[in-house]
Amino acid sequence: MNVPIEYFVLLSMALFSIGLFGILTRRNALMFLMSVEIMVNAANINLIAFALYHGNLTGQVFALFVMALAAAEVAIGLGIILVLYRNFRDVDVTVPTTMRW
Amino acid sequence: MTNGPQLRLGESLLPGILAVALFGVMAMIVLNTGFADEMVGFPEGISVTSEIGYALFDFTALQSTEGSIGNTEPFLISFLLIAVVLDAALDAALVLAKRETEGEPIAALSSVSTGDSAGAQPAATDGGAENGTSRSSGGEQR
Amino acid sequence: MTYELIAFALFAFVTLASALGVVLLADPWHSALMLGVTLVSVAVYYVMLAAEFVAMMQILVYVGGVLILITFAVMLTQREDADAETETDEVVQT
Numbered sequence: 068m069n070v071p072i073e074y075f076v077l078l079s080m081a082l083f084s085i086g087l088f089g090i091l092t093r094r095n096a097l098m099f100l101m102s103v104e105i106m107v108n109a110a111n112i113n114l115i116a117f118a119l120y121h122g123n124l125t126g127q128v129f130a131l132f133v134m135a136l137a138a139a140e141v142a143i144g145l146g147i148i149l150v151l152y153r154n155f156r157d158v159d160v161t162v163p164t165t166m167r168w
Numbered sequence: 169m170t171n172g173p174q175l176r177l178g179e180s181l182l183p184g185i186l187a188v189a190l191f192g193v194m195a196m197i198v199l200n201t202g203f204a205d206e207m208v209g210f211p212e213g214i215s216v217t218s219e220i221g222y223a224l225f226d227f228t229a230l231q232s233t234e235g236s237i238g239n240t241e242p243f244l245i246s247f248l249l250i251a252v253v254l255d256a257a258l259d260a261a262l263v264l265a266k267r268e269t270e271g272e273p274i275a276a277l278s279s280v281s282t283g284d285s286a287g288a289q290p291a292a293t294d295g296g297a298e299n300g301t302s303r304s305s306g307g308e309q310r
Numbered sequence: 311m312t313y314e315l316i317a318f319a320l321f322a323f324v325t326l327a328s329a330l331g332v333v334l335l336a337d338p339w340h341s342a343l344m345l346g347v348t349l350v351s352v353a354v355y356y357v358m359l360a361a362e363f364v365a366m367m368q369i370l371v372y373v374g375g376v377l378i379l380i381t382f383a384v385m386l387t388q389r390e391d392a393d394a395e396t397e398t399d400e401v402v403q404t
Contacts, residue, residue: 069314070314070315070318070358071201071203071205072203072207073198073203074318074322075188075271075355075359076198078322078325078326078355080191080195080198081191081192081326082196082325082326084187084188084191084194084330085187085326085330085332085333086272086329086333087183087187087190087338088180088183088184088186088187088333089179089333091183091186091187091333092180092183092333093182096312096337096403097300097341097383097387098188098265098332098333098338098341099382100380100383101332101341101342101345101380102332102333102366103382104345104349104372104376105329105332105333105345105348108326108349108352108372109346111368112331112352112355112356113354115355115356115359115361115364116355116359116382118359118361119207119208119209119210119359119360119361120203120204120207120208120245121208121280122207122209122210122211122237122366123209123237123240124210124216124219124220124223124237124240125223125239125240125241127216127220127241127361127363127364128220128224128243129363130361130364131220131224132243132246133365134246134364134368134372135250135253135371136250136253137371137376138254138257138371138375138376139253139254139256139257140257141375141376141379141380142257142258142260142261142379143257143260143261143264145261145266145379145380145382145383145384146261146265146387147264148383148387149264149265149383149387150263150264150329152386152387154268156389157389158387165216173331173335173336173337173340174335174336174337175336209360210360215362216361216362216363217362217376220363260341271354
């Protein structure tokens with residue numbers, strides 16, 4: 068392994084910042100899901116890089132769990148988005164204000 | 169729909185500055201942290217995939233003991249918890265996809281529009297969308 | 311030594327550029343395509359980090375499952391308005 072671990076950590080931080088930027092700027096609910104996927108992938112890169120760094124497989128197993136949870140989260144999120152679209156004819160997150168006190 | 173991709177810029181200056189500042193802070197923390205130059209790595213001659221499987225199912229007797237790869241924690245309980253969470257996600261997705269009209273649950277994949285229930289509508293084989301014509305003619309289907 | 315570093319730099323460029331494309335492109339459909347490029351290029355790092363099984367699970371779960379689901383949602387929630395083609399991210403007051 069010749070690439071130092073700092074580069075992987077910097078890459079995952081850049082990906083996390085890009086995902087955060089996407090969440091802060093977009094108003095489409097689908098873009099929220101995609102940005103969350105980018106952030107989850109950044110966390111996974113960190114986990115696997117440190118798994119190799121420490122020579123321990125816990126990080127890899129944990130990355131598998133994170134991927135399973137991300138799949139579940141996307142299933143729920145898409146269900147909510149489709150219900151949102153059916154009720155409001157839009158996927159903008161600023162339109163549904165029914166539950167605002 | 170065949171227009172090219174367009175960038176969406178503007179009115180995102182503050183979140184952009186915030187994201188770049190966050191990246192700067194984290195990069196400073198990383199660059200000031202002294203990591204070891206050499207990664208430990210995995211020992212030669214063992215299969216990483218097999219070791220992942222042994223760790224997932226608590227096969228500690230089969231786990232390799234050389235190096236620090238033998239320190240992998242057993243993960244059977246978390247594996248089962250993730251399985252339960254995935255089942256819950258499947259159920260929740262089905263509940264979300266189900267429509268409720270007049271108190272009757274309508275199947276998610278039925279192709280019958282429930283807005284106007286006039287006339288004979290096709291493809292009600294799932295028993296979800298029964299209309300006035302089939303109900304007034306006996307009602308033995310339900 | 312340098313070959314792996316060069317490969318890492320190239321794929322880091324691909325990943326960061328496509329991730330920026332996800333958050334900056336106006337059309338959600340283009341964003342979904344860019345997300346696919348990002349997810350596939352992340353799998354390359356997993357191979358570089360001796361995690362072949364996780365790389366394969368990344369391809370199967372993310373590209374084969376999550377990306378397809380997001381593509382479904384993008385196609386199901388496309389509005390047919392003519393003015394919404396270029397500004398699908400704007401607030402439409404109804």
